[in-house]
Amino acid sequence: MAEPVLRVSGLEVRYGRLPALAGIDLELDRGEAVGLLGANGAGKTTLLNALSGFLKPHAGRIEFLGRPIAGTAPHAVVRQGLLQVSQERDLFGELTVLDNLQLGSLARAPQNAARNMERVFGYFPRLRERSVQKAATMSGGEQQMLAIGRALMAEPRVLLLDEPSAGLSPLFVDEIGAMMRALKSEGEISIILVEQNIRLAARVVDRFHVLRAGAAVAQGVAADLEGDHGELARNFYL
Ligand SMILES: Nc1ncnc2c1ncn2[C@@H]1O[C@H](COP(=O)(O)OP(=O)(O)OP(=O)(O)O)[C@@H](O)[C@H]1O
Ligand SMILES: [Mg+2]
Structure with a gap:
């Protein structure tokens, strides 16, 4: 078996004394897309920010391409090929x-x-x-x-996408979904996709984890995201 591109183990993040992530384990293989689902405040963005160096973990390991990167500055993480598209997009507006x-x-x-x-x-x-x-x-x-x-x-070797469909009309959601599928089919880039839009996630991810209150409480494969989302939503978002 090839080494995973990204391996996270026992990751803990705190804001002051408040725990935000309580021991997250995650692996991402080359060309794989993994979804992160969960309600508002579950810790999805916190996890992405810890991976890309914006937050320093309190405990745990992050290995990217076999090298430990937990606590590495964001610009250095980017240079190694781990890129985050934040919820705020952070463009240069002018x-x-x-x-x-x-x-x-x-x-x-x-x-x-x-x-x-x-x-x-x-x-x-x-x-x-x-x-x-x-x-x-x-x-x-x-x-x-x-x-x-x-x-x-x-x-990028790894692309972290934080709710790319948020606030977008169906046509744009389709376009972004098609783009993520194309990236995946090329097989070079691994993707972590945070999404509230389960239909979109189902089109893109191979597997998913569900976060709740900073812990990974469930996981599944893409097929689990198809069909009736009612039960899924009740189980995962309430
Ligand atoms: N800078 C911060 N200082 C203190 N608490 C924070 C900070 N950033 C986030 N939190 C808290 O950490 C928890 C997780 O927040 P996070 O932004 O990771 O959630 P999320 O799953 O991305 O939610 P959403 O779906 O609304 O984007 C929340 O309770 C939030 O209030
Ligand atoms: Mg968020």
Whole structure:
């Protein structure tokens, strides 16, 4: 068996004295997509922020490509190929689409910027049409596409996506779902997808974990997410 790309064990995070993650274990293989489900406040974003270095774990291990990275600064984690698209998207609003994409390639793979930009435009043709528009004036869905595109400019090995469908119309949700499926079928990038939209998660992930109050309380495979979501929602979100 090949080593997992990402291996998390016994991860604990606290905000002051308040526990936010209480011993999370997680593995992610090359080309695999794993979902993180759970109610508001369950700790999903906290887990992503700990993986990408924005939060220092209180205990536990994070191994990325076989190297321990827990407590490593965010810019160094990015340089190693672990990229997060945050819930806030964090775009440079006064800069154009092109500039935002260019900045994404600075940390990693600047020499491949032109090629990677074509690849991003292939996923999201709308970004090419709007390449000289300021990011701040784009719609919510377009900004989400740009944030994902900017992360792809850095040739991630692991992509952390925090509720990419939040606030988007069905058409944009479809486009982003299709893009994640395409990425997955290419098999190079591993994905951790935080999603409230179970239908979208079912299209993308191989497996999922459910977080509740900072603990992983259930897990399953994609097929468990299909069909009637009523029971799933009752079990996982209440
Ligand atoms: N900076 C912080 N300081 C103190 N508590 C925090 C901080 N950030 C998050 N928390 C708390 O940690 C818990 C988990 O928050 P987190 O943002 O990880 O949840 P989430 O699962 O991403 O929720 P959502 O679906 O609403 O985005 C919540 O109770 C939240 O109030
Ligand atoms: Mg969150």
